[in-house]
Amino acid sequence: MTMNYTITEASNEKTIERYLLEQGYSQSLIRHLRNTENAITAGGRAVYTTHRLISGETLTIAFPDEKNSEHIVPARMPIDILFEDEHLLVINKSSGVPIHPSQGNFDNTLANGLAWYFKEKQESFTFRAINRLDRDTTGLLIVAKNPLSACILSDMVKRHEIHRRYLAVVQGELPIEGIIDSPIARTHDSTIERCVDPVNGDPARTFFQRLFYDPATNHSLAGLRLETGRTHQIRVHLKSIGHPLPGDFLYNPDYRYIKRQSLHSFRLDFIHPVTRVPLFFEAALPADMQFIGITSTEGLWDNDF
Structure with missing residues (x-):
């Protein structure tokens, strides 16, 4: 892969190292390129990362295979x-x-x-x-x-510039909306299982909305947004407020309606790392989570959530 950058007046006299750092290159990646023959050229000639750029010249980064x-x-x-x-x-x-x-x-x-x-x-x-x-x-x-x-x-x-939204089916009638602000830690007797632990836990915060409630099965569809990304955060937090996910072998092994934890990474919003074009993706509610009597979240999700 090759990346070409046309140097503007705003970057005149900047060193290549500083310029690449501003483009999002890490120090380790710059070091790797520095140690690769002909990976960094300016104006068609190999240069060091201490080279000061000139407005109008082309900086070329050739990534090794x-x-x-x-x-x-x-x-x-x-x-x-x-x-x-x-x-x-x-x-x-x-x-x-x-x-x-x-x-x-x-x-x-x-x-x-x-x-x-x-x-x-x-x-x-x-x-x-x-x-x-x-x-x-x-x-x-x-x-x-x-x-x-x-x-x-x-x-x-x-x-926190990659925005993720989740859908979960949870037991019971979830409140309309809320915030779960409870630290999470490993349980004392397991390397896998987590629990709410106000003393030893790491800070964890989950925002939720109830999108739909099915009285026939007594389950709710929740929209979820995370401020932190702790292991098993959604599963632990929802259980802690009395609304565990069905099918969860660790925290709620109730397999009457679904055979795996009813959790789905529904939506991603982020800026493309190189082109800087905004990207937006959604993935439809999986078939095995539709047992609560809903097949689509269209019109349910609050885009401002």
Whole structure:
């Protein structure tokens, strides 16, 4: 991949290092480029990152070819790709699919499926998931395709510039709206399970709205927005106020209506890391979450939430 930048008057006399930092390059990425022959050129000649740019010249960054991610075995599987360009993918993940390989999940993960996808395209593949979803959580996630988009998107996550909205089916009649502001920590006897812990927990805040209530099943459809991103935050917070997610093997193993936790990453809003074009994606409510008698959230969601 090659990136070309035409230097404007506003960047005249800036060093290349400063300019690249302003474009979202990380120090480690700049260091990697600095140590790669002919990766940085200005006006057609190789230069150091201390070179001071001149208005009107072209700065060219040539990213070295990448090797495939080690230990990720390509495995054929269906992947619902909603958007792809040379910088990123937006994927609507199915339930039952872990994000990356781990003990017991060697060749059945999203990473394995993407390794196959890029192998078929005869393109190199390094797995860079920007936001993570639990194995049984469905919906939208972003995968960066190169180191530049990866470092910019990761910084956007830290600055809360990637806006995520979730849908969850919860037990009982949820209040119309509210905020759950309760610290979350590991339980003392598990490395996986979390709990509300006001003393030892990390700050966690979840905003919710009730979008629909089904008296026949006594379940509500909740719209959710996170101010923090703690492990299992939605699942723990909703349980803590008496409205757990059905089908949740850790926190509420009630499988009468659904066989996995009823949580869906519904909506993503963010600025493209390179083109700076606003992007917006939605993924429809999955079929297994429609047991409460609703198939679409159209007209229910408050866009200002």
